[in-house]
Amino acid sequence: MIYTLQEIAKHINAELHGDPDCEIRNVDTLENASTGEISFLSNNRYLHFLKSTKASAVILKAENLVDCPVHALVMENPYLGYANVARLLYPDTVIEPGIHVSANIHSVNIHPTVCIGPYVTVGSNTKIAANVYIGPGCIIGNDITIGEDTRLIANVVLCHGVEIGKRGILHPGVVIGADGFGIANDNGKWLKIPQIGSVKIGNDVEIGANTTVDRGALGNTIIDDGVKIDNQVQIGHNVYIGEHTAIAGCVGIAGSTKIGKRCMIGGAAGISGHIEIVDDVIIMAMTGVANSIKKPGVYASGVPAMDAKTWRKNIATYKHLYALNSRVIKLEKKSK
Amino acid sequence: MIYTLQEIAKHINAELHGDPDCEIRNVDTLENASTGEISFLSNNRYLHFLKSTKASAVILKAENLVDCPVHALVMENPYLGYANVARLLYPDTVIEPGIHVSANIHSVNIHPTVCIGPYVTVGSNTKIAANVYIGPGCIIGNDITIGEDTRLIANVVLCHGVEIGKRGILHPGVVIGADGFGIANDNGKWLKIPQIGSVKIGNDVEIGANTTVDRGALGNTIIDDGVKIDNQVQIGHNVYIGEHTAIAGCVGIAGSTKIGKRCMIGGAAGISGHIEIVDDVIIMAMTGVANSIKKPGVYASGVPAMDAKTWRKNIATYKHLYALNSRVIKLEKKSK
Amino acid sequence: MIYTLQEIAKHINAELHGDPDCEIRNVDTLENASTGEISFLSNNRYLHFLKSTKASAVILKAENLVDCPVHALVMENPYLGYANVARLLYPDTVIEPGIHVSANIHSVNIHPTVCIGPYVTVGSNTKIAANVYIGPGCIIGNDITIGEDTRLIANVVLCHGVEIGKRGILHPGVVIGADGFGIANDNGKWLKIPQIGSVKIGNDVEIGANTTVDRGALGNTIIDDGVKIDNQVQIGHNVYIGEHTAIAGCVGIAGSTKIGKRCMIGGAAGISGHIEIVDDVIIMAMTGVANSIKKPGVYASGVPAMDAKTWRKNIATYKHLYALNSRVIKLEKKSK
Structure with a gap:
């Protein structure tokens, strides 16, 4: 796909400085971009690459325009501009409907536009909405609901009763709805507690590779609309995560904890069980959160290397x- | 299933205060329970929900009886009572024997009561005992032994030679017996060391989703009876874990470390290799254990968020x- | 296989003290070895086992010869000697060529010596070189290259476009090339950024069970020759890892970070994004690295248990x- 700079400026809502007819076919870094490519500057750490960039155009803030040797698109948030250009140039691949001959399907409630790959299992009483993609090796249990346009890339496991909203993306190795870690001590031995809740995941949720979200012990584990979760995150039973919260890789969240809306949780942070974190909290990487956080703000406890x-x-x-x-x-x- | 309060009181060994004929069909939290449901109070954090609970009955300690507006079952350990009620109301589903037509079986030593799901591989010389459940996508190598009543939920990988005891539960994505991290430095390059040991797992062991247990370099990695392991735990080669130890999510245990009986290891703790931890040690979440622990007790090093x-x-x-x-x-x- | 001590001494380049014709058929620990087995002493922590060992021979340093009650092979680096003996006695199993009847292959570029197991998917335009082993349940996307002698044990997922070099080993549950965590904030909501780069992995790279390596946002995530990665490691988009670096279990490395050659990164360390670590850096277990490291040396920040x-x-x-x-x-x- 090729777009003119004018088309791109309009699409990402930026101010055009330069040739409106310049043709753009790709996006790349300031360092690697060449003719026909657009780049962006959102982190001043990379400012030194701007002056020598071979990109045809750069998305940047007004303050950096002076250092830009090529066409420029000026806007407040160049990173958002980059995101929108990338989405324009690299739209989602279109799903080809069809169920692979090797798939093992026990449900009749699958929309005809759904694509199901090889070696997929779908249990009974499971509803799969329009344009859902279920990649190779996924295992979908009984009594599950998957909303429109959701994509399970490969080897994703959804245990019985799980609900996933619309436009979700679940990356390879994700496990949703495995039993939570519920054990009671009986004279020195551990007794397993049946985990009879489930998991409800809202719309527009992305979950990274090998991340696990446990089913509730009683009631559900809930991940609300717009939440974005990176790889290898562990979310315990009956956790609640509010809308548009983002969670970086390797984070662990223990059971029954409630996290607010629009929080940002840095990589490898650990959050104790049975606590509450209000909306708009930022937790830095490798922080341990042992107690409830009642005020929005930035929190940390990591110790930097010496x-x-x-x-x-x-x-x-x-x-x-x-x-x-x-x-x-x-x-x-x-x-x- | 429906039980009277009297039947439940007897089953969980609690003292009944209220109507012995009250019918109970479900267990739920104090906050969400309604008529026909039983709840429990084991953490005073939730005491404020007791006074307004709509549950038909509550399991609690004698000291909380005064605040209970409904029928009560009094016992020392209400959490254990809850566990036993949940187990009564939600017994394990019965395994339906049979091998799915798509499974790829190379062993003759499979008990006729075993259930094997779609896309399962079973290698040669592998023994699978009565009532074992092997869910979709599991890969069972050669020379493996799986004891009675053990359940592999889905996409579990058991590498060659692994032994699993009776009544085990292995959740999706578990990998048992992959090579340990054995490398020797040869003039700046790493040389792989063959990992010729295996993994032995005792009876009544539960292992959470995406947890990994490496095979021994020489001799076996051993997980003893009754050990409970949460999700995304990493257990290195030649680790030994004593009976009834419980390990929370995201813990890492490096090679050749020996952990005693009845230990409790909190989430995201990290334990160095080649050390020894005695019986009855509690390690709090996010603690780093670099040296042997020679006395039972509680240990910690996590830094709480500021x-x-x-x-x-x-x-x-x-x-x-x-x-x-x-x-x-x-x-x-x-x-x- | 049986070798004489003389053959072994020659193979591992050690000085023989004792009977050159002594026959060795196995390697084991000092504590467990018996007649016909060879052991080694490389960590003085285990010196007390030397004096009572039942091994037929022990590989050790000259300084420990005085305490050795049996035949000895003396060398500077007994651990390397052990590695080479183990490799001699336990050579890689030979791959039997063939594609399992249940595999789902969309590419014609597969060398006839390749072994592909059951329930494997191979996408279109994918090249698989000689002697590659692809175990059960692996999912290989489109446009992938896999070099000679590489082994994917089981349930490995390679997303589209990924390149893997020669002699690699990818353990069960590894996911290479899933989308990086690329999101831009648009008025409080997160917008997914297409991840249009890929992953390039060099020769002689080993990657542990359930480890994840994300594809680049723009440009590639690169893992250079000879890198060894343990289980449950998370490597973010556009990370670069230099030759012969070793990374222990549960490490997380955030996006766009560059790590030098011959580094050693201890278990559960966390490394921030957009930083640079020079060659020959050792990072101890559970260390948080928030800033670039510009000098070779040993770095730490973990707090030991109290x-x-x-x-x-x-x-x-x-x-x-x-x-x-x-x-x-x-x-x-x-x-x-």
Whole structure:
């Protein structure tokens, strides 16, 4: 596909500086782009690449226009502009309807526009809406609902009773609705507690490769509309995640925790069970959240890397940190 | 299924306060339960829901009886009572024997009561005992033994030589017996070391979705009876885990480490290789265990979240923590 | 297979002390080895097992020869010796060419020596070189290249366009080339950014079970020759990993980060996006790397476990660490 710069400027709502008829067929980084390609500058870390870029055009903020050697599209949020250009140039592939001959289907409630790949299992009483794509090796249990235009890429497992909304994307290896970690101690032995809830996932939810979302123990685990989850995230039973929250890779969220709307949770953060995080909270990478967070804002607890020598000395002090505090208190009393 | 309160009281060994003939058909939370349902109070965090509960009956401790507006079953451990009620009302589904026509079976040692789903591979010289369930897409290698009543839900991979005991549950995406991370450095390049051990898993072991347990380098990785493991846990080669230890999600345990009986390991904890942890150790979430633990007790090292401003200032001090200690030592000398 | 000690000494380039005709058929640990088996001592933690070993021979350093009660093979790096003995005694199994009748193949470019197992999907325009093994349940998309002698054990997913070099090993549940976590915020909602790059993996790369490597947003995610990656590692879009770097389990590496050659990254470390780590860096387990590392060396930030009482007191001080520093500054001024 080829678009003129004018068409692109209009599509992404940017101000055009340069040749409106310049033809664009691809998007690439400032460093790698060449003639016929558009790029963007949204992180000043990459500003040095702007001056020497071979792109035909660059999407950038007004403040960077002065450094741009080529055509420019100016807007407040160039990253959003890049997203919209990429979506224009690389639209979703069209689903070809049909059920692969090797698939093993036990439900009659599958829309004729649905595409089901090889070695897929679909259980009984499961409803699959229009334009759904179910890639190779997916295992869809009984009593499941999948909304329009949702795509399960490959080897996705949906356990019985799970509901997925419209326009969802579930990447390979995702497991939705496996039993939560429910065990009760009976004289030193663990007794499994049946997990009788399920999982409800809203519309426009994307879930990354090998991420797991457990079914509720009682009641459902709920992931609301517009939530975006990266790879290898673990979401425990009866967790609630509010609309448009984004969760980076390797995060773990323990059971029965409620997370608000529009939160951003950084990579490898860990969130305890049975707590509540309000709307609009940002949690930085590798942070441990042990208690409820009641005010919007940015939170962190990660400790950044040091050279190992310094680290060892600091740890030695850290092990007696409260004692250090006591010693300072003693000095303070003396010095009065 | 419907049970009277008297039947339930007897089953879970609780003291009945209220109508023995009250009929119970379901279990639910204090907040959501309605007529015909039983609930429980085991965490005082939820005490405020007790007073307004619409449940027909509640399992609770004697001390909470005064606040209970409905029939009550009193016992020391209401959570165990809940577990037993849930198990009574939601017994395991019965396995229907049979091998799906699409399965690819190379072994003759499969008990006639076994259920094998679509697209399952079973290698040669593999023994599968009575009432085992092997769900869709599971891949069972050669020379494997699976004990009675064990269930592999879906897409579980068992590599050659693995042994699984009775009544186990392996959730989707579990991989048992993949090669451990064994590499030797040969002049700057890594040489793979054949992993010639295997994995032995005892009876009554549950393993969560996408968890991995590596085969031994030499000798076996061993998971003893009654161990419960949550999702996305990584267990390295030649690890030993003692009876009735419970491991929460996202934990990593490095190679050749030995963990005792009845330990509880919190979410996202990391345990180094070649160390030993005695019986009855509790490790809190996000703790790093670098050295052997020789005494039972509770251990932790996680740093709880702070608002980012405070965090930044604390980190700035932390980077020079040993220097702070030295400065205090100097002050102490002066003040003598 | 049986080898004489002389043959083994020659093969691993060690100095023989003892009977050259002693026959060796297996390798095992010092603790478990018996007659006909060879063992090794590379970690002094296990020195106490040397004196009572029942092995027929032990590979060790010259300094430990005095404590060895049996035949010995002396060399600088006994662990490398062990690796080479294990490789001699346990060579790779030979691949039997053939495509399983249940496989679903859409490409003509598959070498006749390739082995493809049951329920495998291979997309169109995909090239699979000589002696490649593709185990049960693997899903290979369109436009993929797999080099000679590479092995995909089971349930591996390669998304469209991915390139894998020669002699690679991909363990069960690996997902290569799923979409990176690319989202742009549009007035509080997240807009998915098409991930139009791919993944290029060099020669001699091993990737552990359930590890995920995302495709590039623009340009490729690149894993260079000889890189070894353990289980459950997450590698974000456009990451570059240099030759012969080793990455232990549960590590997360965020997008666009560049890691040098011969680095060693400990378990559960987390590495931020858009940073650069030079060659020959060692990062200890559970370390958080938020900024670029410009000098080779060892880096750490993990906090080791303490008993919970001490931990609670230290955390209480830590929350006000900068204030403690200010108090010491005040004392220092006073004491001048």
